[in-house]
Structures are given as C-alpha cells and as structure tokens.
Amino acid sequence: MSYQSEAVLENNLVKQLETQGYERVQVNSEASVLANLKSQLEAFNNTSFSEKEFGSILNHLAKGNVFEKGKTLRGRYQLTRDNEDSFYVRFLIMRIGQRICSRSPTRSPRKELTKTGMMSRCW
Known part of the structure; x- marks a missing residue:
C-alpha cells in the first residue's frame, strides 16, 4: 500500500469534484x-x-x-x-431511497445510481 499525503489526497478530491461540475470557492472569512x-x-x-x-x-x-x-x-x-x-x-432535496440531488442551473441533467440500484435523473 502506497503512502499519500493528506494534501495530495485533498487536491485529488478537489480536482475530481471540479470535473463533476463543482466550483472551487474561497471562504476565508465569515462574510x-x-x-x-x-x-x-x-x-x-x-x-x-x-x-x-x-x-x-x-x-x-x-x-x-x-x-x-x-x-x-x-x-x-x-x-x-x-x-x-x-x-x-x-x-x-431529499428523497427516500435515493441520493441527495440538487438542481444546478449551469449543469445539464445526468443519470445517478440510487441506493436501491435504480437510475434516477439528477441535475
């Protein structure tokens, strides 16, 4: 098993989320x-x-x-x-037996696998 620093792991996670349509946000104050x-x-x-x-x-x-x-x-x-x-x-948005999905106005609908193994439409 190879060693991966927490910083590398975090950066890889952020890159993966960005490829899925999430945006990086700078939050450095309460405001x-x-x-x-x-x-x-x-x-x-x-x-x-x-x-x-x-x-x-x-x-x-x-x-x-x-x-x-x-x-x-x-x-x-x-x-x-x-x-x-x-x-x-x-x-x-919460649906019983499904993943939590929310609509994003900048993303097109995609299919998501639910906990029950069925496909559903998420935005």
Missing part, C-alpha cells in the same frame, strides 16, 4: 461564508433575497440544538418577502 451561502440558496431556490430576507433565513437556521437544526435543513421555511408575499425556502 465570505455568508455570501456563498446566500448565493447558493438563491441559485437553489431560483430567486434572490434582500439583505433583510437573508437575515430572516439566518435567524431561522440559528434556532435549536444540532438535532433540531438538522431537521430544519430537511424542511422548508416560510419566508415573508419584503413585498409581504410568502415564499417557501428549501435548503435540501
């Missing part, structure tokens, strides 16, 4: 983490959030212990938009 979260949620929900709306989402995500936060991420959040409309914010 950059929050900016990335906001842009990912906007892309995932196919909308944009004002700073006030995003603050409301962050408050929702901050509530509870680690187990309650896990449940929160699997659910939806009813956001009252700045114009008083209701909007349901999704955080994850």
